[in-house]
Amino acid sequence: ALRLPALEEAVTHYRRTLALVRRDDEDARLLTDVYLRYGRALELRGDYREALPLYQEFERVARERGDQAMEGAALSAQTTIYSNPTEFVDPDKAAELIARSIELARSRGDKPLLAKLLWSRCQVGLWRGDEDVGVTAGLESAAIAREIGDDEQLAFTLNSLGQAYRELNKLDDAERVLTESIALFRKVGNRPLEADSLSNALVISANPQN
Numbered sequence: 001a002l003r004l005p006a007l008e009e010a011v012t013h014y015r016r017t018l019a020l021v022r023r024d025d026e027d028a029r030l031l032t033d034v035y036l037r038y039g040r041a042l043e044l045r046g047d048y049r050e051a052l053p054l055y056q057e058f059e060r061v062a063r064e065r066g067d068q069a070m071e072g073a074a075l076s077a078q079t080t081i082y083s084n085p086t087e088f089v090d091p092d093k094a095a096e097l098i099a100r101s102i103e104l105a106r107s108r109g110d111k112p113l114l115a116k117l118l119w120s121r122c123q124v125g126l127w128r129g130d131e132d133v134g135v136t137a138g139l140e141s142a143a144i145a146r147e148i149g150d151d152e153q154l155a156f157t158l159n160s161l162g163q164a165y166r167e168l169n170k171l172d173d174a175e176r177v178l179t180e181s182i183a184l185f186r187k188v189g190n191r192p193l194e195a196d197s198l199s200n201a202l203v204i205s206a207n208p209q210n
Helices: 007-023 028-044 048-065 068-082 091-108 111-128 131-148 151-167 171-188 191-205
Strands: none
Touching: 007 028, 028 048, 028 068, 048 068, 068 091, 068 111, 091 111, 111 131, 111 151, 131 151, 151 171, 151 191, 171 191
């Protein structure tokens, strides 16, 4: 449903589905899937005021169940909002949640979650002006995403990594990773982020130092 133009239909669908699965929440995988899909639909709609409390509720449910996998997913979803240019951007809060979440992901060997969290750490490095930390996290995230074959996560990571390289004036590296991210976003059908990577790459290629 997230790929349909009718985003409102997706939001309504997942809201109703979540109401149903809350009544019979024995299936942790289903519950996680619905929380994350509903939250993602809200994010795509730009409704972070509703998405963030939803993810916080998800975290409470995970803690009540003692389910570390769910808790890690809930924390990761929150860090995405806190570490990206939303009305709730808060690099310090994001860094705190990321540290907790990475520990959970490493202990469980959850590579998809770890790749996403390290991408968020890369983003936090950009917001804090600590690009060296951002590059280190971004490189590890990209390596994991390649290993598990997650093209979309790899594209997100390379986009952020390119911006970190740009801030460090490593323009050749920035152009290289951004060019790859453009191709990956095109492959997975994410046109807005394809355009974002392309815009960043064009700025770098126009730099007289490049």
